[in-house]
Amino acid sequence: MDLKVIDHATCTFCGCVCDDIQLHADDTRIHKAKGACVLGKAWFLNHTTERNCPAALIDGKEATVEEAIQVAADLLYEADMPLVYGMSNTTCEAQRECVAMADLLGGLLDSHTSL
Amino acid sequence: MITLRLIQQPAVPLEAECLTPDRLVELTNDQIRAAVLYHGKRQVRVDEFFQVDGELSDAIELHGDLSRVRHLGRQMSRGTVTIRGDAGMHLGAQMSGGKIEVFGNAGDWLGGEMRGGRVHIHGRAGQQVGAAYRGSLVGMRGGSIFVDGAVGIETGMRMKRGLIVAGGRASDFVGLQMKGGTILLRQGAEIRTGAWMQRGTIISLVDLQLMPTFAYSGTYNPTFANVLAGRLAKLGTELPFDVSEGGYDRYCGDRAVPGKGEVLIWKPT
Amino acid sequence: MLRITGGSVYDPANSINGEVRDLYIADGKFVDKESCDSGRVIDATGMIIFPGGVDVHTHVAGGSINFARAMTPEDHRRTQAFIRTKTRRSGLGGMAPTTFATGYLYAGMGYTTVNEAAVPVLSARHTHEELSDIPIVDKSSLVLMANNEIFLDLLEEGETERAKQVIAWYLWAAKAYGIKAVNPGGVAAWKYGDNASQLTEPVSGYKNVTPGNIVAQLAQIIDELGIPHPIHLHCNNLGAPGNVSTTLETMKHLEGRRAHFAHLQYHAYGGDDWGTMRSASVELAEYFNAHPNMTTDAGAVLFGDTVTITADGPWQHLLYKLTGRKWGNLDVENETGCGIVPYTYKPSNLVNAVQWATGLELLLLIDDPWRVFMSTDHPNGACFWRYPEILQLLMSADFRKECMACLPANIKNRITLPEIDREYTLYELATIISAGPARALGLKQKGNLGVGADADVVIYNRNVNIAEMFGHPRYVIKSGEIVIEEGDIRETPDGREYIIKPSFDPGTDDFLQPLFEDRYCMSFENYPVEMERIENPHLQDCKPQQ
Amino acid sequence: MQKSRFLPRGRKDRTMVLVDIRETKSVKAADIFLQVRPGKDFELLTILRAMIKDQPISDAEVAETGVSIEALQDLVARMKAAKFGAMFFGMGLSMTRGKHMNSAALLTLAAEMNAFTKFVAMPMRGHGNVTGADVIMRWQTGYPFGISFNRGYPRYNPGEFSTVDVLVRGDTDCVFVIGADPGATMPQPAIDHLARVPTIVLDPHVTHTSRLAKVHITTAPAGISAPGTAYRMDEIPLPLRPALKSSYPTDEEVTRRIKEAIQAKPDWMVEGPQRLETQV
Known part of the structure; x- marks a missing residue:
């Protein structure tokens, strides 16, 4: 099987953020992560593109992303003191949206750092 | 006198920096009712949460469990705030005068960065009593804080002047990076008392576990103990100073800084 | 479309000195009357019109100012807060304002272009992300090069042609606009706890490389590459008593070449130590006036609190030892570093008083306003939003006298300011805050109210209180859009970013890669900033000189 | 080495x-x-x-x-x-x-x-891009974490606005969780509050927090199938080069869409001055 090779890939498992990983992947999963440490290998190899999770859940029941987004927006909007929390295992681009959303919401904003 | 009774427990913290003698003394009853508080992100009127009696007075009395009501008496310079119940965070923060009395417990940052005035808590207080806010180099600069019960961590952090008396046991880091002033611990403290202190005095009436960077420098009865005892007697609390009763073991430090602070531990004879 | 009628126009780029002119704007640019036949009309009768301000030297985005933000929460709490609206982000002003507030504050005092003066290539991606969060104003950035290990190694080996290719490569990798040199050789030496204070002595770790040949070679390379802005130089020995000799010597090394001397105030001291420190502005201005190859910005100081940030690590450690306050230090592998120390300038402090006077003296003694520009080296000498206070000092000798009354008595014979009567005219002010810096940056479309230029314009109500007038413009228009009106923010459009692409030998990648991989701890391929990351990039011409 | x-x-x-x-x-x-x-x-x-x-x-x-x-x-x-x-x-x-x-x-x-x-x-930062969150919060708000926007501008006070304290005291009435699983790591009283209030979770997996949440949305994992940027712990930003394509939307997209849905609603902020000279 022909594997796609990605050079200089970046590992986001821990704070070291190594950017010299070579990934060998097919369409559904990564088979090799050259240059990654034990933790990094586990991180890269454990993901697949298979849809193992529902697109969204509302009260534990499957829902569409659009429905879930609307419910989320309603709840955050109605709240008097919403909290936006986490932002560790995600991209800067998402983090910027989170900060913008917290600003708009008039809510609390916090990351793992404060633990 | 103005009386405010909490009629509804806030669902999220209620920020009430407008409830100070300086502000309310100028307001009629209607104006007080209409004054703005922040319930989380929303502006609300005082009368949504409080029943308001009285007007145009710098004596305020609050009733109810106010543990979620923050910034009461903030920056006050005159008058009295009496709370019959618990008070929330930042009570009397940055106050410069007047008196606050709480017949209950107080939250964190009680008298944070205060400059003057008096605070008396009959119950416990939270963390960072009389402390500096994050990043700020100086905490309390004057006035006095009496807490009958226990106090939380970092009590008197970076304080420069003034007096803090803890009737109950204090938690860790009492007088952290202290620059001056006096802290009296009637029931002692947990660990790291006086850590990184530069100047100032911490007195404990019971034995204390000290940082390894403090050095013993004699036992004596400092003159100021006498003066302080006189001042405290007027406020209804005692400090031993008579040579016949005992003496103070003096430790100086923190040598890590290196600092010239002192920790005095009372040793009764 | 927008017409501005009846105002007194100060447009030094077109030699218009206070004459009543009408301005016509369409599609973000000034146009002739015929091309603007509709739209809003601003009646500016009785008002004063300036081109939008251009800050040639400021620190508003990137790792170091962001470190300063982290170090000063106490200042964020005591400063002004901008409240968010549905479309506008909240922000905090102060010594190290947040990105959004930086845009609001600059625009609020009529500045529409800012040049971030110190970017390490390694964290240029970060700087660009912050720049894209500074609204309203147009931006450019200068990349730090005078302590770059690979560059210094090439100089050591005498490989100047290769060095030129490498510099051009770095510039494009950083998506920068020009080159900044900070304490040449000194920051590299600081990584070993040393400094570089003598222009002709080898830098620690080198035999041939001296601060003097670093600046001379960089200036040569910049001219050869045709970079629009000349070498932007922070000389050695910043802040040290007696450093004027270093500064003059550096100027001599650069004779016949273009050069911009950053924050000259910090490099204009006589005396031997802190006790004898005095202003050396007279001798420095005399030399400067006679050498038209150079421009400078003042780096003026105002009394009050600020936070000092500079790539000059050794100086910052000294300042930390002097103040005993907070100190932060950043090392940027192979390239540069940075130190951060909060600081309060006090009129009662003799050294601070000399610094205050020196900044003003330079602005007043350098006779060509096209060559000396407004700056405080924000936030080092003072925060940029305090510029209007300096303008007032420049325009009024009486006000200066009033302020001098607060200085210590023993300042006599250390400063020249009391003997200077010069008062700036509005025309000269428009030159030092806009037309001059725009020209020095090679931004012809800026600082210019002529047809074809960017419609960045400020309209002031006349006011005898100069600081008030310049601090609160009636209107600020950016690219033809009214962004500030009577002190309120109206619109917060995104600004452009100016970048250049100097040409370099395509083999430079292959040359650099092994050197890079030997030294750096990131992948070579991940190092250059991708073009897609630049918000509204605007490529300026960069043509090699023949 | x-x-x-x-x-x-x-x-x-x-x-x-x-x-x-x-x-x-x-x-x-x-x-x-x-x-x-x-x-x-x-x-x-x-x-x-x-x-x-x-x-x-x-x-x-x-x-x-x-x-x-x-x-x-x-x-x-x-x-x-x-x-x-x-x-x-x-x-x-x-x-x-x-x-x-x-x-x-x-x-x-x-x-x-x-x-x-x-x-x-x-x-040494434990979690992937926690440094990025730090850096971004600093340039956008002036503070690295523990922030409240309830007065319309950022305020900072760890201990008061930090998550564990907020949850344990019950100071929030709706929680949005992204790139974290507090339901697995926080003290029990904090987790109890997460279950008590409506919680919204964005995560590539159904996590402990998702199970006690009102809303869960599955997103593409960062660096595996979501592109973007991450900051190394020395504050150097690095581009991500995802090897896989995901059919789930990215965190960025979902968060933006939630933000836009909120923006479409009427604002609750009372008209006031654009800036405050003195903060609370």
Whole structure:
């Protein structure tokens, strides 16, 4: 099987953020992560593109992303003191949206750092 | 006198920096009712949460469990705030005068960065009593804080002047990076008392576990103990100073800084 | 479309000195009357019109100012807060304002272009992300090069042609606009706890490389590459008593070449130590006036609190030892570093008083306003939003006298300011805050109210209180859009970013890669900033000189 | 290990000192191992601060930390003799009794060491891009974490606005969780509050938090199938190069769409001045 090779890939498992990983992947999963440490290998190899999770859940029941987004927006909007929390295992681009959303919401904003 | 009774427990913290003698003394009853508080992100009127009696007075009395009501008496310079119940965070923060009395417990940052005035808590207080806010180099600069019960961590952090008396046991880091002033611990403290202190005095009436960077420098009865005892007697609390009763073991430090602070531990004879 | 009628126009780029002119704007640019036949009309009768301000030297985005933000929460709490609206982000002003507030504050005092003066290539991606969060104003950035290990190694080996290719490569990798040199050789030496204070002595770790040949070679390379802005130089020995000799010597090394001397105030001291420190502005201005190859910005100081940030690590450690306050230090592998120390300038402090006077003296003694520009080296000498206070000092000798009354008595014979009567005219002010810096940056479309230029314009109500007038413009228009009106923010459009692409030998990648991989701890391929990351990039011409 | 101009022999030119409360696998990689008694980090660091300044410290006091005076004297001598010292610290320091003061002790020691030689210190960040969150919050709000926007502008107070404290006290009435699983890591009273209020979770997996949440949205994992940027712990941003394509939307997209849905609703903010000269 022909594997796609990605050079200089970046590992986001821990704070070291190594950017010299070579990934060998097919369409559904990564088979090799050259240059990654034990933790990094586990991180890269454990993901697949298979849809193992529902697109969204509302009260534990499957829902569409659009429905879930609307419910989320309603709840955050109605709240008097919403909290936006986490932002560790995600991209800067998402983090910027989170900060913008917290600003708009008039809510609390916090990351793992404060633990 | 103005009386405010909490009629509804806030669902999220209620920020009430407008409830100070300086502000309310100028307001009629209607104006007080209409004054703005922040319930989380929303502006609300005082009368949504409080029943308001009285007007145009710098004596305020609050009733109810106010543990979620923050910034009461903030920056006050005159008058009295009496709370019959618990008070929330930042009570009397940055106050410069007047008196606050709480017949209950107080939250964190009680008298944070205060400059003057008096605070008396009959119950416990939270963390960072009389402390500096994050990043700020100086905490309390004057006035006095009496807490009958226990106090939380970092009590008197970076304080420069003034007096803090803890009737109950204090938690860790009492007088952290202290620059001056006096802290009296009637029931002692947990660990790291006086850590990184530069100047100032911490007195404990019971034995204390000290940082390894403090050095013993004699036992004596400092003159100021006498003066302080006189001042405290007027406020209804005692400090031993008579040579016949005992003496103070003096430790100086923190040598890590290196600092010239002192920790005095009372040793009764 | 927008017409501005009846105002007194100060447009030094077109030699218009206070004459009543009408301005016509369409599609973000000034146009002739015929091309603007509709739209809003601003009646500016009785008002004063300036081109939008251009800050040639400021620190508003990137790792170091962001470190300063982290170090000063106490200042964020005591400063002004901008409240968010549905479309506008909240922000905090102060010594190290947040990105959004930086845009609001600059625009609020009529500045529409800012040049971030110190970017390490390694964290240029970060700087660009912050720049894209500074609204309203147009931006450019200068990349730090005078302590770059690979560059210094090439100089050591005498490989100047290769060095030129490498510099051009770095510039494009950083998506920068020009080159900044900070304490040449000194920051590299600081990584070993040393400094570089003598222009002709080898830098620690080198035999041939001296601060003097670093600046001379960089200036040569910049001219050869045709970079629009000349070498932007922070000389050695910043802040040290007696450093004027270093500064003059550096100027001599650069004779016949273009050069911009950053924050000259910090490099204009006589005396031997802190006790004898005095202003050396007279001798420095005399030399400067006679050498038209150079421009400078003042780096003026105002009394009050600020936070000092500079790539000059050794100086910052000294300042930390002097103040005993907070100190932060950043090392940027192979390239540069940075130190951060909060600081309060006090009129009662003799050294601070000399610094205050020196900044003003330079602005007043350098006779060509096209060559000396407004700056405080924000936030080092003072925060940029305090510029209007300096303008007032420049325009009024009486006000200066009033302020001098607060200085210590023993300042006599250390400063020249009391003997200077010069008062700036509005025309000269428009030159030092806009037309001059725009020209020095090679931004012809800026600082210019002529047809074809960017419609960045400020309209002031006349006011005898100069600081008030310049601090609160009636209107600020950016690219033809009214962004500030009577002190309120109206619109917060995104600004452009100016970048250049100097040409370099395509083999430079292959040359650099092994050197890079030997030294750096990131992948070579991940190092250059991708073009897609630049918000509204605007490529300026960069043509090699023949 | 990397050889360099100034350390031509690589690892041999370097000295690694490991300080921990127990012998871990890292001991093998270290030249010197100092075993400190649990909860004595702050004391040990404070003693070192005194020792580098030649302040007298008695053996008995040092012994309480679990490390001998000789070992510390040796350490101080090595630190002062180093050309370039670096201290790395992790959650064993910052999450134990003393918390931020333990980190402050180490950072102060590093700063003070610069009176003798070059020294730096850096926190080892556990989670992938927590540094990015730090950096972005700083430039957009002025503060690194523990922020409240309830007054329309950022305010900062760890302890008051930090998540664990907020949850334990019940100070929030709706929680949005992204790139974290507090339902698995936080103390029980905090988790109880997460279950009590409507919680919204964005995560590539159905997590512990998702199970007690009102809303869960599955998103593409960062760096695996979502592109973007992450900050290394020394604040260097690096591009992500995802190897897979996901059919789930990215965190960025979902968050933006939620934000836009909120923006489409009427604003609750009362009209007021654009700026405040004095904050609360």
